[in-house]
Amino acid sequence: MDRPPHPFRIANFRAYWAARFAMTLAQNALIIVVGWQTYTIARQTMSPAAAAAQLGLIGFLQFVPLFLTTPVTGLVADRFDRRWITRITVTLQLICAIVLAVVTHRGDMTLPVLFGVAVLLGVARAFAGPAFSALAPNLVPREVLPTAIALSSISWQVGTIIGPAIGGYAYGHLGQAAPYFLSTGLFSLALICLFLIGPVPRTNQVGRARPLRAIIDGGAYVWQNKLVLGTITLDLFAVFLAGTSALLPIYAADILKVGPTGLAELAAAPAVGAAIVAIVFSIRPLKNNVGPRMLVAVLIYGTATLIFGLSTSMTLSLSALAVAGGADMFSVYIRQSLIQLYTPDEMRGRVGAVSQLTISASNELGEAESGFLAAALGPVGAVMVGGGGAIIVTILWTFLFPSIRRARTFDPPATLVAAEQPHHQKTESLT
Secondary structure (H helix, E strand, O other), X not given: OOOOOOHXXXXXXXXXXXXXXXXXXXXXXXXXXXXXXXXXXXXXXXOHHHHHHHHHHHHHHHHHHHXXXXXXXXXXXXXXXXXXXXXXXXXXXXXXXXXXXXXXXXXXXXXXXXXXXHHXXXXXXXXXXXXXXXXXXXXXOHHHHHHHHHHHHHHHHXXXXXXXXXXXXXXXXXXXXXXXXXXHHHHXXXXXXXXXXXXXXXXXXXXXXXXXXXXXXXXXXXXXXXXXXXXXXXXXXXXXXXXXXXXXXHHHHHHOOOHHHXXXXXXXXXXXXXXXXXXXXXXXXXXXXXXXXXXXXXXXXXXHHXXXXXXXOHHHHHHXXXXXXHHHHHHHHHHHHHHHHOOOHHHHHHHHHHHHHHHHXXXXXXXXXXXXXXXXXXXHHHHHHHXXXXXHHHHHHHHHOHHHHHOXXXXXXXXXXXXXXXXXXXXXXXX
């Protein structure tokens, strides 16, 4: 039997990878400046505690659209062409970047404008998440899917490294509107790459089901598959509690006193560690003891968050964030591989929507929780509570979901492999 090709030898995957990379760069260059502008504008008329609450509100406004549309977004990703869904969502983000660039360039930026754009970004990301995650397995053979996931994670993590850095530096040295103009160009590039992805084979069984039944079936599958349910909810609670991204503007401005340039470095630090881990996995994919290693990684993530919360040194803070990012990437790599390989293709959009909801709840809603908790306890108290909470959740999940600690490899059940075989034979023909 011929050895399956490396994912980068597949033209559709190369275009997908480049599109995700450009989109991630644009998103992070944009989001870091949105947070900084929100905090600085709020501080002109508000106390530090009230300004911190505004950062929480930005995260909350991005989460609400996703929460409300999750049942629909998963069904859309399973019923319609996933390429077109990604193209439309990138176009909406492109429009948001243009609006922010024009308003900032005119000097008319206000909190309501930032809040309104946050809602639109939430809508775009709600539909983009399931479509992007479900599209990747359609582009490569099953045998190389873990490698493709690692490479896709690299595009995301490297974009997360460079995005905040170029956004912060552009804001500080080229003008307040520069990051938004840069994001406009990057979203345009991502859109071009998405149009280069040709037709891809996939199952279409959901097309025969009634919409409500299809939505219920997707949720039921996640609930019944305890391994998928456990990995999704572990990420939800751990990152929800221990996420620090919303508080970075406060640390940069009031605790470490490093300004917008330092903010960019703090925002990039977790992705530096994550990218290193992703590169290692793309070269040497993880194969053994995947479940126990994921649990250990989340424990390290919570511990590193505690260290960051107590730190008043920029060097120690950057190191702690880098370790947290690496541990998070370790967990993400295992979680995404298990979810993709344990889910049939006709259900990946709906399962991806559930996963996207938990990711957004842990990120955007977690940012809201961090901001509101910081307003009540102060930023250091909020980070300490979050890091400790992530450790406690991981210990609980070890016993509540024994299937996680028993997962030794990525090999899915034999029945699922047999059901998927015709689909993957078609996919291999693309190479």
